[in-house]
Structures are given as C-alpha cells and as structure tokens.
Amino acid sequence: MSTESSLRAGIVEVGRRMYARGYTASNDGNISVRLGHDRLLMTPRSVCKGFMSPDVMCVTDLQGTRLQGDREPSSEMLMHLEVYRQRPDVQAVVHAHPPTATGFAVAGIPLDRAVLAEVLTTLGSIPIAAYATPSTEELPAAVGKYIKAHDGMLLANHGALTVGSDLFGAYYKMETIEHFARISLVARLLGGENLLAREEVTRLQQLRGAYGITAPAPICPDPPAPGELPSGGQDPATCQVVQAPAGDGLRLVPDGSVPRPPSARPRTDDDAEIRLTYRELSALIEDAIRHLR
Ligand SMILES: [Zn+2]
Numbered sequence: 410m411s412t413e414s415s416l417r418a419g420i421v422e423v424g425r426r427m428y429a430r431g432y433t434a435s436n437d438g439n440i441s442v443r444l445g446h447d448r449l450l451m452t453p454r455s456v457c458k459g460f461m462s463p464d465v466m467c468v469t470d471l472q473g474t475r476l477q478g479d480r481e482p483s484s485e486m487l488m489h490l491e492v493y494r495q496r497p498d499v500q501a502v503v504h505a506h507p508p509t510a511t512g513f514a515v516a517g518i519p520l521d522r523a524v525l526a527e528v529l530t531t532l533g534s535i536p537i538a539a540y541a542t543p544s545t546e547e548l549p550a551a552v553g554k555y556i557k558a559h560d561g562m563l564l565a566n567h568g569a570l571t572v573g574s575d576l577f578g579a580y581y582k583m584e585t586i587e588h589f590a591r592i593s594l595v596a597r598l599l600g601g602e603n604l605l606a607r608e609e610v611t612r613l614q615q616l617r618g619a620y621g622i623t624a625p626a627p628i629c630p631d632p633p634a635p636g637e638l639p640s641g642g643q644d645p646a647t648c649q650v651v652q653a654p655a656g657d658g659l660r661l662v663p664d665g666s667v668p669r670p671p672s673a674r675p676r677t678d679d680d681a682e683i684r685l686t687y688r689e690l691s692a693l694i695e696d697a698i699r700h701l702r
Pocket residue numbers: 437438504505506543567568
C-alpha cells in the first residue's frame with residue numbers, strides 16, 4: 410500500500426472512531442495530514458466522518474488551493490493551514506466536538522490543572538482559544554495564539570483541536586483530552602481534584618524524553634505572588650500555564666480553589682471553609698465579649 414493510500418485509509422479509520430465515540434455528530438469535525446512537504450490530504454466539506462471512503466479526500470497545497478478531489482475541502486481548512494504554517498513538526502491535525510471537553514470549552518474552564526501524569530507528559534496543559542466564528546479568519550487567529558506551545562486546545566463554545574507527529578498521534582491526543590475532561594468533571598462533582606505538586610510536574614516533564622515524547626513547550630514559571638512584580642514569563646504562546654502549587658516536599662497538594670467535602674479535607678488545612686449557624690456564631694461572639702470584660 411502506498412503512503413498516500415495508507416494515509417487515506419488512516420483518515421477514514423480516525424473519522425470512524427471519532428464518530429463511533431461520539432466526538433462528532435452529523436458532519437462535524439475535520440482531519441488533515443501532510444502529504445509530502447508541500448501538499449495536504451484533508452477531509453471534504455459536509456461529510457459524516459463515520460462513513461467516509463478513501464476516495465472522498467481532497468488534496469490541497471499549503472495555501473489551500475484544491476489540487477485533487479471532487480469535493481470542496483473542509484470548511485475549517487484555514488485553521489489547519491495556520492497550524493501547518495506555524496508548526497513544521499506537525500504532520501496531522503484533528504478537530505472534533507467531544508461533548509465533555511466541549512462542555513469545559515463552553516463553560517470557559519481550561520483543562521490546565523496538574524492532575525494526571527499521562528496528560529502532563531503528553532499534552533501538558535490544555536488552554537481555551539478565544540471564541541471565533543467557525544470557518545472565518547478569526548478561528549486561525551485564535552488558534553495561532555496557542556499552537557506554538559500546545560499540542561491540544563479547547564476552542565471556546567465550539568470544540569477541541571489536537572496535532573501530532575503522525576495521524577494517529579494527533580487522534581490519540583483528542584482521546585486523551587476527552588478522557589481527561591470526563592475525569593475532571595467527576596472529580597469536581599466529588600468535591601475537587603487534589604493537584605500534583607509543582608515539583609512533581611517538573612519531574613514528569615523531564616521524563617518525557619525517556620518516553621520518547623517531544624513536548625512543544627516548557628511549563629511557565631510560577632505566577633507572581635500578591636504584591637510581587639510579574640516576571641513576564643506567563644505567556645501561553647511560549648510556555649504552558651499549569652496550575653500546580655508548590656508542594657513543600659509533598660507530591661500531592663489539596664486544591665483549595667474549590668469547595669471540598671469535610672471528609673476530604675486534611676485536619677491541618679487552616680484555609681479550609683467552616684460553616685456556622687447564626688446561633689453558633691452569636692454564641693461565639695458573646696463568649697469572646699465575655700472574655701474581653
Ligand atoms: Zn467544529
């Protein structure tokens with residue numbers, strides 16, 4: 410099987426898996442892959458990704474001119490072209506609307522908490538590209554802001570985008586994002602995630618080389634503490650913003666940013682929330698006043 414025919418078959422298979430897993434509905438989503446150094450193989454416009462055949466794909470150049478194929482290329486072609494323009498290392502681009510990850514994108518919640526080792530080693534953090542009207546020039550501009558430093562991102566009120574050094578690598582990152590979103594949702598329903606400490610995140614990022622994973626960008630330096638001057642190092646175009654608090658020797662740190670059930674709170678957490686009735690609060694105040702007298 411030639412390279413081109415195996416890539417056509419690969420796009421058919423990735424489309425079938427995305428549709429079977431509910432990452433796309435109807436004609437949603439699009440997939441592309443580099444075909445040599447100056448051409449792309451891309452899904453056509455208005456086709457259900459679950460039922461494609463190898464012959465429906467379009468061949469375009471890197472400016473988006475159709476060179477081969479009976480159908481128009483994907484309506485999101487401009488977004489794909491922007492990725493290939495900025496990332497010479499990227500061989501494939503996958504876009505879908507997986508429901509849980511897209512729920513986070515709709516709620517405006519990035520998947521940037523240090524929670525799972527496999528996510529930190531493969532993707533790092535998953536930011537949200539600003540809302541843009543699909544199929545317009547706005548979308549490549551929004552994606553362009555993050556693509557140099559990230560292999561996966563959410564698209565506000567739209568879906569998700571992943572890239573990779575081969576077609577299935579890009580697709581598996583889409584699976585990882587949706588899986589991570591589902592786990593994050595369950596953890597938040599159960600009271601919140603315990604975060605991996607910053608030291609552990611650094612250790613995991615250093616292990617990437619051992620796993621043969623190339624990371625697009627390092628983790629950003631710590632944000633400045635209140636009253637501290639910003640270091641200017643929190644630019645998502647050049648590094649990855651990851652929520653990972655200092656662990657003081659711990660590898661897991663309770664997340665204080667979300668309410669937690671009493672059973673999950675460590676006894677020594679001085680910042681933990683407590684709840685008092687008005688009667689209890691009044692009794693405490695009366696007691697304090699009595700001691701003042
Ligand atoms: Zn879309």
